[in-house]
Amino acid sequence: xxxxxxxxxxxxxxxxxxxxxxxxxxxxxxxxxxxxxxxxxxxxxxxxxxxxxxxxxxxxxxxxxxxxxxxxxxxxxxxxxxxxxxxxxxxxxxxxxxxxxxxxxxxxxxxxxxxxxxxxxxxxxxxxxxxxxxxxxxxxxxxxxxxxxxxxxxxxxxxxxxxxxxxxxxxxxxxxxxxxxxxxxxxxxxxxxxxxxxxxxxxxxxxxxxxxxxxxxxxxxxxxxxxxxxxxxxxxxxxxxxxxxxxxxxxxxxxxxxxxxxxxxxxxx
Amino acid sequence: xxxxxxxxxxxxxxxxxxxxxxxxxxxxxxxxxxxxxxxxxxxxxxxxxxxxxxxxxxxxxxxxxxxxxxxxxxxxxxxxxxxxxxxxxxxxxxxxxxxxxxxxxxxxxxxxxxxxxxxxxxxxxxxxxxxxxxxxxxxxxxxxxxxxxxxxxxxxxxxxxxxxxxxxxxxxxxxxxxxxxxxxxxxxxxxxxxxxxxxxxxxxxxxxxxxxxxxxxxxxxxxxxxxxxxxxxxxxxxxxxxxxxxxxxxxxxxxxxxxxxxxxxxxxx
Numbered sequence: 251x252x253x254x255x256x257x258x259x260x261x262x263x264x265x266x267x268x269x270x271x272x273x274x275x276x277x278x279x280x281x282x283x284x285x286x287x288x289x290x291x292x293x294x295x296x297x298x299x300x301x302x303x304x305x306x307x308x309x310x311x312x313x314x315x316x317x318x319x320x321x322x323x324x325x326x327x328x329x330x331x332x333x334x335x336x337x338x339x340x341x342x343x344x345x346x347x348x349x350x351x352x353x354x355x356x357x358x359x360x361x362x363x364x365x366x367x368x369x370x371x372x373x374x375x376x377x378x379x380x381x382x383x384x385x386x387x388x389x390x391x392x393x394x395x396x397x398x399x400x401x402x403x404x405x406x407x408x409x410x411x412x413x414x415x416x417x418x419x420x421x422x423x424x425x426x427x428x429x430x431x432x433x434x435x436x437x438x439x440x441x442x443x444x445x446x447x448x449x450x451x452x453x454x455x456x457x458x459x460x461x462x463x464x465x466x467x468x469x470x471x472x473x474x475x476x477x478x479x480x481x482x483x484x485x486x487x488x489x490x491x492x493x494x495x496x497x498x499x500x501x502x503x504x505x506x507x508x509x510x511x512x513x514x515x516x517x518x519x
Numbered sequence: 520x521x522x523x524x525x526x527x528x529x530x531x532x533x534x535x536x537x538x539x540x541x542x543x544x545x546x547x548x549x550x551x552x553x554x555x556x557x558x559x560x561x562x563x564x565x566x567x568x569x570x571x572x573x574x575x576x577x578x579x580x581x582x583x584x585x586x587x588x589x590x591x592x593x594x595x596x597x598x599x600x601x602x603x604x605x606x607x608x609x610x611x612x613x614x615x616x617x618x619x620x621x622x623x624x625x626x627x628x629x630x631x632x633x634x635x636x637x638x639x640x641x642x643x644x645x646x647x648x649x650x651x652x653x654x655x656x657x658x659x660x661x662x663x664x665x666x667x668x669x670x671x672x673x674x675x676x677x678x679x680x681x682x683x684x685x686x687x688x689x690x691x692x693x694x695x696x697x698x699x700x701x702x703x704x705x706x707x708x709x710x711x712x713x714x715x716x717x718x719x720x721x722x723x724x725x726x727x728x729x730x731x732x733x734x735x736x737x738x739x740x741x742x743x744x745x746x747x748x749x750x751x752x753x754x755x756x757x758x759x760x761x762x763x764x765x766x767x768x769x770x771x772x773x774x775x776x777x778x779x780x781x782x783x784x785x786x787x788x
Binding site for chain 2: 312339340341
């Protein structure tokens, strides 16, 4: 959503402000964690962790921009509007989120496949399908997101759903086939990871359609911003952490002595 | 193109704004990625990856400047021009792009040669020719870019094309000879890399001549900025990624056990 046109109470304004700042810190710290965590997993899964770091840092950058835009978009009210935050006339641009997703969603999908350590041809094939569909989904969503016209919003939203459904198909049908020979615990973690992805992503289309439902008020704006931020924390740091758990599981399945050999070497180095 | 003299709609203004911010994030993240990715390739190709990182970070810096200049060049309209972004009177300077290219184009051409791991004398010879021609091409293009006179634009544009054609000659004729003894897969990736370079570079002369074609309107400005940004994402991060794929391929061709030996050493280090 673009534009800030409703006065907010100080509490409402501050809630969004603080949640955005929290998100910046969470993303920055998670990105550092995935670099550290690399030492606990076999090198063949390191690329997935590097992608997690990039995803979190790209998100930290965009939340920093959204945060500054939020600050600019409101001004403290005076006189009989003291205690309120009024639209300053400057645009609140959270289309930054689209820029973020265009970069992070392909990386998230790629790391989901990479961490499974499948054969090279299968890996490339799955990544190609998922990334292409993700870019299509986001590019088709953007014209609706920046439009204030409900019909336009629904039209592009619907078009954007087609590649989204295709992504679900690839993750649930094709990926399941590729998982057949994986250890039980990896299968379970992958199922959880997929559900987390669906659960956190499921929030975005709801938020996308909120403005068309006649909820233009302060509560709607605050709910949207807080909701998007929490969904992003689930979809990036928490998702990345589950992915780390899978990589750790596979590391120990491949080499049960990894901790004695690998970690001892890290400690020596 | 320099100067902002046409009102834009909010959607047009924001599209450029968001694409520029996206480009900053893409360049910054890609620069970090190439540092991480170093671990997966043999040390003799590391220099090419360092160049990729420099190229992306130099571009991130310049996009940050272009982004600020874009912000300054427009002001929100009021009264009956509400909803429009009007030229603020401040210059929109995207000649920053020339500063960027003067640094990044020689680096891109050098890394293209470096990653092939040819004999030292051939490497130096190819890099010298390509870099000299690239600098000539850019220096000759600049007077036309900052001119508003069509005849001047065409004159310098034509002069600048001579070293450009020479670069194509070196890449297609001389480099092909040097590639004869490379593995098939490296040849294929190099062909793709060369085509990507031609495809993304091909956009620049078109954009350069757009202002002479009588398309001075908003659509022209927006198309130019979005097009240049996407071309830069292709020519820098995506090009760098293909280059990483070549280096990876050559690493495994030189030493099929690199992952067991090399990556284990990285984990120890």
